[in-house]
Amino acid sequence: MKLNLLRKESIDRYLATDKGFIKSLGAKDLLAMGIGAVIGTGIFILPGTVAATTAGPGVTLSFLVAAIVCGLCSMCYAELSSSIPVAGSAYSYGNLLFGEIIGWILGWALILEYMLSVAAVSSGWAAYFNALLNSIGLSIPHALTNAFNPYEGTYFNLMAAVSVLLIALLLSRGLKESMKINNIAVILKIIIIFIFVGVGLFFIKPANYHPFLPFGTNGIFHGATTVFFAFLGFDCVSASAAEVKNPKRNMPIGIIGTLLIAAVLYMAVSIILTGMIHFNKLNVANPVAFALRQVNQGWLADLLSLGALVGMTTMMISMTYSSSRLVYSIGRDGLLPKSLGKIDENGLPKNALWLVTLIIVLMGGFFSLDELTHLVSIGTLLAFAFVSFGVLLLRRRKDLPKPSFRVPFYPVLPIISGLACVGMMCFLPINTFIFAAIWFGLGLIIYLGYGYHHSKINVRE
Template structure:
């Protein structure tokens, strides 16, 4: 007679909340494996080279750091590179959807993994909104240039200008991206790769043409807001050099995740670092930091030196190029949400893919929420929603690398972070430093969101976790 095994739920214990996902998680086949190395690099660059180049660099220079925006981005790049090496090790060891959520679940335990995943749901959604706002600024520049202006109420979020009620372009863009993602990974990856190529060409034009209009006097004073301003600018700009995480969230869609993911992270981070430093050098050299147009800095800069046509070309390229950043981050948040649901930590409804093998049940809620944030929050407030959680993710990934080096030294690693524990500790140190520079309201929002997350975990996630089922 067959023995029937009864499945029950384990009581909540400290060891239970710290249970860890196995390193060698079997592939569930939920996604099509359609992305090669250069498609992964393009996806990563789509997240890395976006609003940071075409909009946020101008915001940081104008409002926070002045010409020391160079220092701001240099600090952010160093911190990002240290963490990126840790991500590369995890990506080659655990090529699964979810990125930092999955990595922390494997290395540090379920509750930490859940909280990082919960955090990333907000962070990535907010990043999508920030990028959409940046795109909207350039679309408004284009429509104004050709003689067509939206009504004042549709030009920006409340508080972003007199009479502004909603950023219509930003809101609609978020919904459009959700539609594109719902069409399938292979198709959307092709679009992303093409758009990234256009973006890199436009960035090269910006740098080469801008060099001839640099005025050395614009670099003085270099620290108009003090050294503290440059550090604060680094905290604000940090998410701009974090796009490789968005790419690692899509690891299950890679043709060979263990081999290709680490390479894609390192290649894209190196390219993006050079681009950001050159772009910052050009924008504050062309225009005095006090005169930088926050919504469309480069188009306005070239317009101011009598190159309005080039400014228009840049605006069109920015719309095309910056959209790739929103695309990469929306893809990332949907994969994190899908992975958490598949693991039982969120309702299973969101852990089912469509006939096209894409997580449409996550995509559309994310599209709507990001649209609301983009439509009704100014860019700086939206950006401040992103950074603290991303920095927290950096910290746990770095800690995870150090822990697994001790607990699983035998695990198969396609890439090994050099100089452990020095490199992870550098990433942790920079992240803590940058977190300390964030505003009080950022902390308040972050804590409120984490408290909500704890409620979801205790009330649902722990009891429904796939790791919580035990034979009785």
């Protein structure tokens, strides 16, 4: 049998299959989901460490450059999602625009991004929570405080697993209820950031901004490649398209709005932080808390611990949600077992949700993920590049709905966006490409051995 790896999916089948979802999300929900995914503990760490090691006070400009690059990608996502309001994000776009093999590769990359991100953050959540327990005189057995490492006497990260299970239970109760809690948590997180900015204003010393570019202009761009990854996660908004009310209006607002708000918050924290403390003192584990204690504002440093926990929780909600919709989409197409592509009577893909939860619990509970975090970046950038170039194909297709949002200065901006993502990938270490080759090799084996032969496209051919 001759393989047709570039066969394309049908938009009509996607729209018909996704009708089982309940359309309950508005623009505010999408903004909260996006901000919940993008603004995590990194806002309390990256501005300081990148300032100290790479960009100096010019880290603010690094965030601006990174935001511009991500902004180009976000506009491409906005155009595709307003034209193709289906679950699956870049995976589904790849199937429709490039062909099934490209869609599978993007889906396989995003599975890694979403699940690995939640697993890594669950470990951080557990560390903060265990510290909070210790502060009130409580503790859990040492053997259950970290990943499997018999030399250190640890065998399972219990609180990492518990945090993921609680998130899954919340999401299984229904999207509307989950988004209410997520929206409240995001507001709380933003309030804490505003409190830091407001208090920090009174402790700025203009002399700390000199020299503004101690590492030269190269420091700005080198810093941008580092902080670029702080913006990753906004793409999870596009995974919700099938559950959005009026997606042609709300999807562009949710995606582009997320980037604008995140950029303002990151830059605000950077300006205040480097004004409070000279940049060469900020290469510490938690530079924002360090700066606050240096100016005798320990109460706010303690409040930041709450902000960190809330930030990690909202990120886990957004990314677990996106993971389940992605796995549902692949099951919907037959590339994974069809049971994963089922939607229950409450409009939820619970089979996909609980499979995702099990995998994340095992990853976060048993494995140390430090070596694998760069894989999140390469998978995301690959998806960003294909989405950017996908705009070029979308404009040529007459069988797809017209988008309500169009990337300006077409085709220049989509091409620049795609090339910028490819350029960012070049800054990743060689080990990342080795791990990626293994991961994608495994993915191709699964696709050629199972997915291709069980694809729903076979039914139509």
